[in-house]
Amino acid sequence: MSTPNPLLSLAISPSGFVFDPRTGATFSVNPVGRVLLEGIRDGQGLAALVDTLGDHFQVTDADLSRDVLEFAQSLKDQGLLTTDFQLA
Amino acid sequence: MTTTTHTPTAKPAYTRPSLLRHRSGLMNKMGTQPSLTPTEAIDGVPVETLVEAYGSPLFVYSQRTIEHRYRALRDELARRYPKVQPAWSYKTCYLDAVCRVYHKEGAWAETVSGMEVNKALRNGVPMHKVVFNGPHKEDAALLAALKGGALVNIDHFDELARIEQLSKIHGLFPQVGIRLNMATGTTPRWDRFGFNLDNGQAWDAVRRLTAGGRMSLRGLHAHFGTFVLDADNYRIGASKVAAFANRLRTELGITLEYLDLGGGFASKNRLKSQYLPGEQVTPSLAQYAEALTKGLADLDYPAHELPTLITETGRGLIDEAGTLITTVIANKRLADGRRAVVVDAGVNLLYTAFWYNFEVETTAPVHGVPEPTVIFGPLCMNIDVVREHIMLPALPVGTRLLIRPVGAYAVTQSMQFIHLRPAVTMIGLDGQHGVIKSAETLDDLVRGEVVPDWVEGAASVPGVEPTAPTPRAQTVALPRLTGALPSLTGATPAVGPDGRLH
Numbered sequence: 001m002s003t004p005n006p007l008l009s010l011a012i013s014p015s016g017f018v019f020d021p022r023t024g025a026t027f028s029v030n031p032v033g034r035v036l037l038e039g040i041r042d043g044q045g046l047a048a049l050v051d052t053l054g055d056h057f058q059v060t061d062a063d064l065s066r067d068v069l070e071f072a073q074s075l076k077d078q079g080l081l082t083t084d085f086q087l088a
Numbered sequence: 089m090t091t092t093t094h095t096p097t098a099k100p101a102y103t104r105p106s107l108l109r110h111r112s113g114l115m116n117k118m119g120t121q122p123s124l125t126p127t128e129a130i131d132g133v134p135v136e137t138l139v140e141a142y143g144s145p146l147f148v149y150s151q152r153t154i155e156h157r158y159r160a161l162r163d164e165l166a167r168r169y170p171k172v173q174p175a176w177s178y179k180t181c182y183l184d185a186v187c188r189v190y191h192k193e194g195a196w197a198e199t200v201s202g203m204e205v206n207k208a209l210r211n212g213v214p215m216h217k218v219v220f221n222g223p224h225k226e227d228a229a230l231l232a233a234l235k236g237g238a239l240v241n242i243d244h245f246d247e248l249a250r251i252e253q254l255s256k257i258h259g260l261f262p263q264v265g266i267r268l269n270m271a272t273g274t275t276p277r278w279d280r281f282g283f284n285l286d287n288g289q290a291w292d293a294v295r296r297l298t299a300g301g302r303m304s305l306r307g308l309h310a311h312f313g314t315f316v317l318d319a320d321n322y323r324i325g326a327s328k329v330a331a332f333a334n335r336l337r338t339e340l341g342i343t344l345e346y347l348d349l350g351g352g353f354a355s356k357n358r359l360k361s362q363y364l365p366g367e368q369v370t371p372s373l374a375q376y377a378e379a380l381t382k383g384l385a386d387l388d389y390p391a392h393e394l395p396t397l398i399t400e401t402g403r404g405l406i407d408e409a410g411t412l413i414t415t416v417i418a419n420k421r422l423a424d425g426r427r428a429v430v431v432d433a434g435v436n437l438l439y440t441a442f443w444y445n446f447e448v449e450t451t452a453p454v455h456g457v458p459e460p461t462v463i464f465g466p467l468c469m470n471i472d473v474v475r476e477h478i479m480l481p482a483l484p485v486g487t488r489l490l491i492r493p494v495g496a497y498a499v500t501q502s503m504q505f506i507h508l509r510p511a512v513t514m515i516g517l518d519g520q521h522g523v524i525k526s527a528e529t530l531d532d533l534v535r536g537e538v539v540p541d542w543v544e545g546a547a548s549v550p551g552v553e554p555t556a557p558t559p560r561a562q563t564v565a566l567p568r569l570t571g572a573l574p575s576l577t578g579a580t581p582a583v584g585p586d587g588r589l590h
Contacts, residue, residue: 029105058100077425078109
């Protein structure tokens with residue numbers, strides 16, 4: 001039996017309030033963080049997320065790549081991302 | 089993934105993504121986060137203007153704040169005691185420009201080494217307005233100070249004997265002071281310097297001094313602690329000194345000329361061990377002045393013979409006048425999840441970071457959710473931590489930060505380590521600004537270095553050609569140190585072109 005993906009059980013409100021029903025933990029994400037959280041939950045990788053965010057915000061690809069990787073690491077640190085993040 | 093830069097004009101501003109876990113029970117009055125209202129200018133001069141002109145990192149002193157604090161101290165004391173003379177504590181910041189602002193205001197110089205005495209003379213302070221303290225007064229400087237009428241405060245019995253010896257050799261009968269220490273309620277007890285008043289050592293020192301027949305006592309010096317947050321310690325200390333002065337007058341017939349009751353006033357900085365911020369706990373200059381003079385009310389002297397009250401406050405006067413501008417050079421995420429930011433100024437410039445939690449301010453609006461953050465300096469050293477814990481949002485590379493207050497000790501204790509020291513500037517009363525100490529260059533770093541002959545001839549690094557000749561050492565025998573004292577002649581010490589006493 002495969003381990004359930006914690007991201008799929010998260011409740012994410014439009015205002016950025018995040019609830020993890022497995023543990024009762026709550027989080028705040030800012031708007032960019034919410035886009036990333038939902039994107040990673042939907043299986044998007046680094047390239048796709050950089051493209052998505054780059055279309056919406058005034059920012060360089062280099063900065064986005066760094067921030068996406070850092071955010072993915074934050075999810076791992078919180079036990080919300082249990083698989084390797086797709087770099088492609 | 090494309091490598092293009094997205095530069096649409098109508099897109100919203102980007103904020104770095106953040107995920108912040110909610111925690112309860114951690115926020116309290118200690119958990120204050122820095123003001124996110126940016127401080128765009130110092131004394132009306134935009135921070136960016138200063139950085140463009142002088143670079144980052146950059147020390148900035150405010151002449152306005154220096155003068156304001158000095159006048160406040162002088163006036164608070166003068167309202168309460170008839171004879172007051174502040175002296176500027178050179179070790180706190182002995183840059184010429186800073187010292188001369190104080191001297192223009194009327195401050196004497198308080199020094200603790202021959203180098204500092206030279207600095208004071210170089211700044212135009214006559215020797216009789218130099219207070220000379222400290223546990224190690226080099227013979228040449230000590231002799232010049234005695235001849236010139238400086239206020240020499242003796243720290244220990246060995247120094248007392250040395251002054252007697254110098255006086256015999258040079259036919260002097262100097263007037264001196266002695267330094268006292270005593271319990272005033274500070275912890276730890278401040279008893280490293282001077283003669284202890286409580287156990288009778290100070291009384292013995294005065295009797296020994298007068299019995300020697302080579303000098304007379306003109307004053308008493310006491311320093312009750314450092315960063316003293318309870319002003320009442322000054323009332324206790326001043327009262328004890330006053331009682332001692334009364335006893336000297338009645339039992340030994342000594343009428344004192346001055347009482348130098350030191351410094352130790354706290355600034356609004358925040359010690360790492362301090363629970364509340366400085367704004368809430370640091371006594372005002374008026375409170376310190378009130379405590380000091382209340383203690384001196386115990387003096388049993390006729391009004392016209394009251395000794396002059398000398399102060400040598402450093403930190404309490406200048407700390408708030410100094411700011412360090414620094415720039416974010418990187419962001420990191422530590423293994424424990426904390427955010428870390430690396431800035432271009434570290435403990436090489438802020439030795440004081442080992443005991444202070446400085447205020448950190450931004451100079452432009454910064455968006456994002458504040459998180460627990462560590463601020464690291466630029467040194468390749470694990471100890472290079474400017475703030476161990478501060479709530480900050482993500483800071484883009486290039487963000488300017490203001491670290492303050494850093495006016496006291498930061499410049500004089502800064503070190504030439506891994507990075508050269510940056511420029512120090514001052515903003516004048518009318519908004520003019522300029523360098524008061526230039527940024528260092530490699531030439532400054534290697535000045536005085538010598539490669540001895542026996543190294544010069546050794547194997548060189550393969551493929552590396554020396555780019556400039558290095559001064560070659562002369563092989564000389566080291567002079568033997570003897571007990572002979574330097575022979576200084578002439579009553580008035582002078583400073584030679586090399587800045588040394590002659």
